[in-house]
Amino acid sequence: MSKELRFLIVDDFSTMRRIVRNLLKESGYADADEAEDGVVALQKLRNTSFDFVVSDINMPNMNGFQLLSEIKKDDKLKHLPVLMVTAEARKEDIVMAAQQGAAGYIVKPFTKATLEDKVNHILTKMGLK
Amino acid sequence: MADPVEQSPNGSFATAQEVHHQLGALTRQLHDSLTGLGLAAKVKGWAGELPDAKSRLSYIARLTGEAAEKVLNEVDQAKAQHDFIATETRRIGELIVKDPVAAVAKGHVLNFVHDVENASKKVDQHLTEIMMAQDFHDLTGQVIAKVVNLAATIEEQLVLLLIKTAPPEAAIKAAPTHEPYVPALDGPVVNGNDNPDVVTDQSQVDDLLASLGF
Numbered sequence: 001m002s003k004e005l006r007f008l009i010v011d012d013f014s015t016m017r018r019i020v021r022n023l024l025k026e027s028g029y030a031d032a033d034e035a036e037d038g039v040v041a042l043q044k045l046r047n048t049s050f051d052f053v054v055s056d057i058n059m060p061n062m063n064g065f066q067l068l069s070e071i072k073k074d075d076k077l078k079h080l081p082v083l084m085v086t087a088e089a090r091k092e093d094i095v096m097a098a099q100q101g102a103a104g105y106i107v108k109p110f111t112k113a114t115l116e117d118k119v120n121h122i123l124t125k126m127g128l129k
Numbered sequence: 130m131a132d133p134v135e136q137s138p139n140g141s142f143a144t145a146q147e148v149h150h151q152l153g154a155l156t157r158q159l160h161d162s163l164t165g166l167g168l169a170a171k172v173k174g175w176a177g178e179l180p181d182a183k184s185r186l187s188y189i190a191r192l193t194g195e196a197a198e199k200v201l202n203e204v205d206q207a208k209a210q211h212d213f214i215a216t217e218t219r220r221i222g223e224l225i226v227k228d229p230v231a232a233v234a235k236g237h238v239l240n241f242v243h244d245v246e247n248a249s250k251k252v253d254q255h256l257t258e259i260m261m262a263q264d265f266h267d268l269t270g271q272v273i274a275k276v277v278n279l280a281a282t283i284e285e286q287l288v289l290l291l292i293k294t295a296p297p298e299a300a301i302k303a304a305p306t307h308e309p310y311v312p313a314l315d316g317p318v319v320n321g322n323d324n325p326d327v328v329t330d331q332s333q334v335d336d337l338l339a340s341l342g343f
Contacts, residue, residue, distance in 0.1 A: 013267040019260055026257065058271060058316055087268055087317040089327040094334055098343040105334050108317070109264050112257060114331050 005128065006049065007032040010041040010067065011056040011085070016108075020054055020085065020115070027116045038062025042070055045077055051128065052119070057086040057093065065100065072101045081122045085110065181319075182276050188319040189269045196265040199258065207255035210248045217244055271316040 007024055009032055011017045017034045024032055033048070035041035037059045045053070053071065057064035064084055071077045081103035086093075089107050097105050103125075104118045123129035221241040224232040232238050321329035328334050 011267070013270060015263050016267040019264060022260055023257075087271060088315060089318040089321065089329070090315055091326055091328060091337055094328065094337055095341060098338055098341065105338065107328060107331055107334055108268060109261075110331060112261065 005029055005031065005051040005123070007052045007054060008035060008041060008044060008050045009033070009054050010035045010038065010059070010064070012036050012059040013056075016056065016085075023112050023115050024054075024119070026112065027119065029119070038064065038067035038070070041067055045071065045080070046074075050080065052123070053080055053082045054085055054119075055082055057084055057088045057097075065096065068097065068100050068102055081126060083118055083122060085115070178279050182279050184319045185272045185276050188317070189272055192265045192269050196262045199262045203255045203258045203262070207252050207259075210252045210255070214245055214248050217241055268317045272319065275316060 007029055009017050009020045009024075011020070011034075014036075017036075021032050021034065024030070029052075033044060033050070035044055038055075039061045041053070041055065042062070044050070053067075055064045055067055062070075064086060068082050068084070071080055071082060078101075082101070083104040083106065084097050084102050085106045085108065087108045088094075094105050103122045106114055106118055120129060218241075221232065221237060224237050315327075318324070318327045318329060321327050328337065
C-alpha cells in the first residue's frame with residue numbers, strides 16, 4: 001500500500017529535490033513530483049492528488065511556512081502531512097513549524113536514515129503504512 | 130627625522146607623520162559625510178555583517194572541502210568493490226571453462242553469486258553517500274546568496290555616497306535604488322555552537338519537539 005503513496009517535494013534547489021526524490025525511491029516511495037517554490041507547490045496540490053509533502057522553508061515567492069499555512073487553511077489539503085526539510089535551525093522556527101501543523105522537521109544536512117525514519121513514523125502515525 | 134614615505138605630485142616627499150594626519154583628516158571627513166547623509170548607522174551595520182560574511186565564506190570553503198573529500202573517499206571504496214567483482218568474475222569464468230560441473234558442485238558459482246550480491250549492495254551504499262554529499266550545493270548556495278546580497282548593498286550605498294558627495298560639476302543624477310533584499314530566514318547555521326538559539330543536529334530538533342509535546 002505504501003508504495004502507491006504520492007509525494008510532492010518542494011525545494012528551490014534542484015539538487016536537493018533530486019536527492020530527496022532518490023532517497024524516497026530507495027525507501028520504496030517511487031511516486032513523486034517536484035515544485036520549486038510554495039506557489040508552484042500549491043498549484044500542483046490543488047490540481048493533483050498527493051499523499052505527502054516534503055518541503056523546504058527558505059524559498060522565493062512563497063516560503064515553506066506560507067505554504068504550510070495555505071495547506072492547513074485549505075479544507076481539501078489540510079489532512080496532508082507536511083515534513084519540513086530545511087537548513088533553518090533556529091529553535092523558534094522549529095517550534096513555529098510544529099505549531100502551524102508540520103508533521104515533522106528535519107535540519108539539513110541530513111542522512112538517508114533520518115528521512116526514512118521520519119517519513120515512516122509520520123505514515124505509521126497517520127495509519128497510512 | 131621622519132622617513133620620506135610618499136612622493137607628492139610636485140615631486141616633494143611627505144613624511145609618515147604628514148600622511149598620518151592626512152589619513153586622519155580623510156577619516157573625519159568621511160565620518161562627517163556619512164553622519165550628515167544619515168549613513169552612519171548603515172556603515173555600523175556593515176561593520177557588524179562583514180565578520181559574519183567572513184564566517185560564511187569559511188563555512189562554504191569547509192563544506193565544499195568536506196564534500197569533495199567525502200566523494201573521493203566513497204569513489205575509492207566503490208572502485209575497490211568494483212575491482213573485486215571484476216577479479217571474481219574472471220576467476221569464476223576460468224573455473225567454469227576448466228570444469229563447469231566441478232565449479233557448480235564445489236559451490237564456487239554459488240559463492241560467487243553471494244559475493245557479487247554483497248559487493249553490489251556496498252557499491253550502492255557508496256553511490257547513495259556520493260549523492261548525499263551533493264547537498265552542499267543547496268547549503269552553500271543559500272550562504273553565497275547572503276554574502277552576494279551584502280556586497281551588493283554595500284556597493285549600492287557607496288555609489289550613493291559617491292554621488293551625493295561629488296562636486297556639482299561632476300554630479301550625475303542618481304538612479305533610484307531598489308530596496309535591498311532582506312532575507313526573511315537565516316539559512317544554514319554557520320557558527321551553531323556559539324548560538325544557544327539554534328540547533329546543530331537532528332537529535333536536538335527531536336528533543337526540542339518532544340519537550341513541547343509534539
